[in-house]
Amino acid sequence: MSLVLYYFLTITAIYILMSWGLYLPYRVAHLHFLTVANMLISGYLAGYMVQTLEVPFSVALLAGFAAGGIIGYIVSRFIGDAPTFTVVIVGFTFIYISRTAVENIKAVGATMGMFGLPMVAGSPVMHRWTLLILLYALVVVVGFLIYRFEHSRLGRAASVVFVDKDLATSMGVDIKRLGRLVQTFSSLVAGGCGVIYGFIYRSFHLDFFTFHLVGIFMTVIFVGGYATMWGTVLAAPALYGLSLILPPAVASWRIVIYGAILIAVLVLKPEGLITRRLAHKLETTLSRRRKR
């Protein structure tokens, strides 16, 4: 496989997973930016474990997931049913705290970053295949879980919470518990993504995890469609790929183009390119074909 295709596929998978990590809490109207902090914390933790403590990558990856999940769970105990603004502020706070902490911790390279992380398998080719397979296995697993969530009572409850919290409460939905569930899950996924993201580059630098990432993932969700999980699958490779194929003269205006696409979609197709109706229609068509 060519390196170009490898990086395109791996970064796209990260975009999909992280955008799902934002999508899921958004189902209950929470913009859960804590996920970017989870990427950073788990990533650096795993990097330290592998490089300094010589712990196997698989253990470090599990630790990364666990760290993300634990932080997400603890925080969600406070903000599981909080107003949207509170969740936004929490996310910003953790991003600032985690960045500042890493800047000041020499053991993880501080402002210089961590270099030369070991490969996760014996050779560069095996290293790449391992990460690629791992990432897409994660995409399948997380995608399956989100799909099951969407088509369950929990998913329907989330839809009600999104529209009207008071109505949801009166219908017996435990908003706090639901919020806790989605936030914890998204933080767990983000933790794992942070680990893999760094091992794709075999290095960690603070500028890998900035507020800019928040903008990217939000664009993916809202352009792809915030009402279903499938929009992300479409938008992530398209938006990432667009930045790679634009001719140089046009590429210099890339951010303006992204902003314009985002605005155009929000105004003309507020639900995004893949709406709930379209997704439902496709699912129905596919299931009819399967029955035949």
Place this chain on the structure above:
Amino acid sequence: MNKKMLSLLAVLLLIASIVGAGGQGDSGSSGGAGVVVEEWEIPFLNSLTGAIASIGEYLQWGAERAAFEINEAGGIAGKPVKVIGVDTALEPQKGVVEMSKIVEWALVALGPVPEPVIMAAAPIAVENEMMTMTATTSLEYAEKFFPWSISWFPATADRLPPLARDWAKDYGVKKVVQFVGIYGPWPGMAAAHVVGIKEAGAQHLGDVEVPQDAVTFGPLVVKALGMNPDGIIIACWPDKAAKIVQELKSRGWTDMEKILLFSSADDAALYTTGGADLNGTIIYNYINVDQDTPRWNAFKEAYQKDHNGLQPPSLSTNYYDAVYMIKRAIEETGVTGDPKKLKEERKLIAEAMFNMKNFEGLLFKWDMSDGVPTNKPGYLFQIQDGRKKLVKEIRN
């Protein structure tokens, strides 16, 4: 055949062999033997868009200027050279894809720029055994990728203390506070300044951290002045450095030569933000803009013509020199550009540069020793009306 004819023939043969040998030894004027490329293409992984686009612009300018001059003089081994700007937009996720494309065909690459992209993309070059010339970063970053990278700067711990020491000594500075931007290698550079200050017999009172998103500098400056320094070192972003100087002035600081700005602050943003408030401050860097040589004068004139009269920033020469270094490496090693020999020719070029001796840079000569430059000077300048006036040259 009589003797006269034989003698004439011998002389003609002698002349022909001298001319032939001279032609082969003259590396610039004729097509090198075996060169298969029509044009030498050198990719430059650069931040042409994004937060440091203004820096990326003049780095690109320097590299293209070198290519222009080389082509005017006949090219590299008789073939023209072209620098291809490859934008990474300061994004590691873009940098890795662009580097992946480059390693499929390039002999050598310029960049990447800056550090986050270096960290993400340089390992790809190392894996493919291709030299990347990271000419704007410190040794501490470049050496992680040796021998497939070279450093443009000696070790921070060797390079910086003499500059800080001489400044402190020459201006009678006894108690120093340092403003440090929390970014990349700057804390390490700040630590090296402290070594130099102590060598001068001065006291380091403390560091004041400058956050990346600081918009006002009163609190930081008051903190610094509260320590009662008589000297200030500023090691942070150029525009913030300028604002700190202005804030110091507004709080009564008058000894401008007792403010030392570090090299990474020496950028257009410093001068456009600080203006006349910078007059009298001392700054250190690695090129002397007041040199008077034809080559430098031509470079400076061309830069000023394209940049509304601004002086060339010191980093603008780095990739200019890098392109010339590539030229010399290609010509000395007899590399042909044959895609079938890509791996071995990459190795030849890398080895040639890693220990290149007597390299004639735009402003001075230096030697590379295991990828690290030796005998490169540093300079102290005093800023006056947006220009740097040479105060002192310092060599290790």
Place this chain on the structure above:
Amino acid sequence: MQTFIAQVINGLSLGSIYVLLATGFNLLLLVAMIIHFAYPQVVVFSMYIAWVVLRYTGNSILLAVLAAIVSSVLLNLISAPLFQKIMKNREEVDINTTMVLSLGIGMIITDILSHGFNKGLPIAFPAKLVGETPILRVGVISLMGGQVASLAVGIVAVSGIFLLLYKTRPGRAFRAIAEDPNGARLVGIPLLRTGLESYALSGVLGGLIAVLLAMLLGYSSPGLGEQVAHKVLAVSIIAGLGNLAGGLVVGLALGILEALVQGYISGSWSNAIAFVVMLLVMLFKPRGLFGIKL
């Protein structure tokens, strides 16, 4: 003691930036029900327009002020239909969608400033505007004209807008069409004209804020808006959305807190500590310290 006083003054100066921006942010919220996350970027754009006018008119401050106001008004009027379109079907403030829309607008503005002005380099305002010497200096205490002006105007702006919105007919009309356009129409309020006036008002304020920031900071850069946007949003939320007086108090308090942290603890931790304090406030008072005023 002198250092402490100097830091408090620094904090008030920094806080006045937050107050000014939060006031404009809250005004848009009150008259149009918009969470304009990129409001600081709009103001920074107006700063750049003012700078261009200063350059080409020999530093004519009056023309620069007018240009800043006009550009801010125009930007507001251009973005108004976009916000209105996406808000059409929502009956309450839709933070998420308007935040994302304003994120897109902010991205465009920042990138245009990076490309189209001064080669992306920071811009400096003339000394005549900024003030060449402090109006007061005692030891490390220093007070520039711009600092006094921005704080004074910030307080006046908050008071003036409060009076306008709550004590005058036009102000009540602005709030009426924001809260319930149908109801407003029924009582005879001309929607289009009133809506345009409300956007124009926030544009005028935005232009004035741009000039004040130019006086206070003396410079601007493409990333300046993004650097303060998080804190402006946080100040508005902590104070209580739409709460003008609350925004004044919280903005100044945040500025003082940051200055004291930078001065006595650490520059690199100032953001983190400031956000932790704000977070704790949010956890105990989710509707803001002074209550939502929408």
